[in-house]
Amino acid sequence: MQYLISVIDDHSNPGSLDRGPHIEEFNKRLIAEGHWVFAGGLADTDAATVIDNRGEEPIVTDGPFVESKEYLAGVWVWEAPDLDVALRLATEASKVCDRKIEVRPFQ
Amino acid sequence: MSDVDAAITRAHRDEWARVVATLTRRFGDLDVAEDAAAEAFATAVERWPTDGVPPNPGAWLTTTATRKAIDRIRRESRRDDKHREAVMLHDDSAPEPLGAIDDDRLRLIFVCCHPALAAQTRVALTLRMVGGLTVPEIARAFLVRETAMEQRITRAKAKIKAAGIPYRMPSVEDLPARVSGVLAVLYLVFNEGYLATGPDSEPVRTDLTAEAIRLTRLLRMLLPHDGEVAGLLALMLMTEARRAARLSATGELVTLDEQDRGSWDAELIGEGHRLVRERLATGEPPGRYQLLAAINAVHTSARDIRDTDWSQIVALYDQLVRIDPSPIVELNRAIAAAELDGPEVALAAVDRLEPRLSGYRGFHVARADLLRRLGRSAESRAGYDSAIELSGNSAETAHLIRRRDQLG
Known part of the structure; x- marks a missing residue:
């Protein structure tokens, strides 16, 4: 199965900024x-x-589709046999x- | 009850989980397994009175349920011949060596108690899939509307499928955490039966305590070397043993110090004590449930409240605080310590927990009891009032009102 792995950060309580080398290491694995x-x-x-072209005219909006404290900072797509893995x-x-x-499965 | 009815009831109790588990393995779908199992039992109700009870009810039910499941899959995949063929050809039910640990029912329990499901959902799903309770029964148990409970279970089954929650044993490194998740579910069911939380439900729900004990016995059979499983079973048995003594004729809660110890169930206590001794003999460090069981073993060893070995109980609570430093454990330690150090020292310890436990009924009860023993009646009365205001078990409320009204 494939899973979308979303990394969630928080504007009011952000994670540390020195994770790059660790993530690279993890990716190798x-x-x-x-x-x-x-x-x-x-x-x-x-x-x-954000673009919404469901109506007569496309509407372009500056900024994310939902304003929230928490936001998506990055994604992975993983192949794994099941949710436990x-x-x-x-x-x-x-x-x-x-x-x-x-962790969210693809359909 | 006729012999056939009794046979059906027994088969339901003994075979439901096995039928659901076997079909889940074979068809890889909890929903198919549940429906087919329910249909097979309905067929048994129809046929057994005329055809007679089959010599091996479990095998009959599994075969019947398997046929029902294949029928359903055929119906649903009529438009998809390839899929149908795949289902018909794929039969992994060939004999495989089944050690206790490979039991399908154990896998089923782990699926139902998976950490990716909400806590309430785990309870509902376990009672449905493993316990075989109907949705209306589970809804009644937790004072939820039937449609809401049906939805909760349906959503859970959909998530299990969509998210790929596997039908297999957890890995060795996940096992302890997963077992403790299962125990939490069983303990929750037991506690809801033992001290029903709602002011409108029966004070003691023997259906739930009995079901929790039955499922814990099953888990013990499947995981005979797990200390915490043994601990939880022992804890439940020794608690259940005091059930009859816990309610007065007028439906009021009777606390441990006032219970008629002669009416405790000696057989259940004996079984609980044997389990505790068995765990002690292993010399392995005890977990939370084993410590709670040991505390109960000390209580149930005393023929009279005055014979209680309080220093032993406090020592066990000290061990418990080290592995589970929750305010409720500290509260219970303080209550036991009152018997050694006196109510004044205990009250100081209880008062320190106020910021974390002010919304917990047990906190106000403990405080009010200690204040009563110290002769501080007005404060004690206020404490009982606070406890009564926090709604909870109806028999306990009756007991608290009496205690409050006895204050001079």
Whole structure:
């Protein structure tokens, strides 16, 4: 199965900024163990733009689709046989990133 | 009850979890397994009175449920011949060596108590899938509307499927945490039966205590070397043993010091004591449930409240505080310590817990009792009032009102 792993940060209580080398190390392991599909850190939510073209005219809005204290800081896509394996990796990932992690299966 | 009815009831009690578990393994779908099991039991109710009870009810039920499941999958996959063929050809129910640890029911229990499910959901799902209680029964047990309970269970099954919660034993490194999750669910069911929280429910729900004990016995059979499983079973048995003595004829809670110890169930206490001794003999460091069981063993060893070995109880609480430093454990330690150090010292310890426990009924009860013993009637009365205001078990409320009104 594939899982979307969201790294969640908090504007009012941000995680530490020195995690880069640890994440790189962790990624190497994900690749070696066959879990790594994709990964990427995201720019700040200030850089987001929302487009809604369901009506007559496309409406462009500056900023994220939902304003909240917590926001998505980065994502992984993992291949894992089941949720137990994904949760164990996510438990490590949370330490590695010093941030909360959401595990959500793809359909 | 006729012989056939009795056979059906017995089969339901003994075989439900096994049928659901076997089908879950075979079809990889909890929903299919649950429905097919329910249909198989309905068929038994129809057929057994005329056809007679089959020689091996469990095998009959599993075979019947398997047929029902295949019928359903056929119906649902009519448009998808490939899928149907796959289901029909794929039969992994071939004999495999089944050690106790490989029991399908154990896997089923671990799925139902998975940490990715909300705590209330784990309880509901365990009672449904492992305990075989109906949705209306579970809804009644937790004072929830039937439709809400149905939704909760349906959502849980959908999540298990969508999120890929596996139907297998947890890995060795996950096992202790997962077992403790299962024990928490069983203890919650037991406690809800033992001291029902709602002011409108029966004060003691023997259906729930009995179910919790039955499921814990099952878990003990499946995990015979787990100390905490043995500890929880012992704790439940020694608590259950005092059930008859805990309620007065007028439906009031009778506290430990006032109970008629002659009406305690000696057999259950004996079984509890044997489990505690068995755990002590291993020399392994005890966990939370084993310590609670040991405390109960000390209480139930005293023929009279005055014979209680309080120093032993306080020493056990000290051990418990070290592994579970929660304010409720500290409160219970203080209550026991009052018997050694006197109510004044205990009251000081209880008062220190106020910021963390002011919304907990037991805190106000303990305080009021200690103040009463110190002759501080007005403060004691206020303490009982605070406890009574926090709604809770109806028999306990009756007891607290009497205690308050006895104050001079």
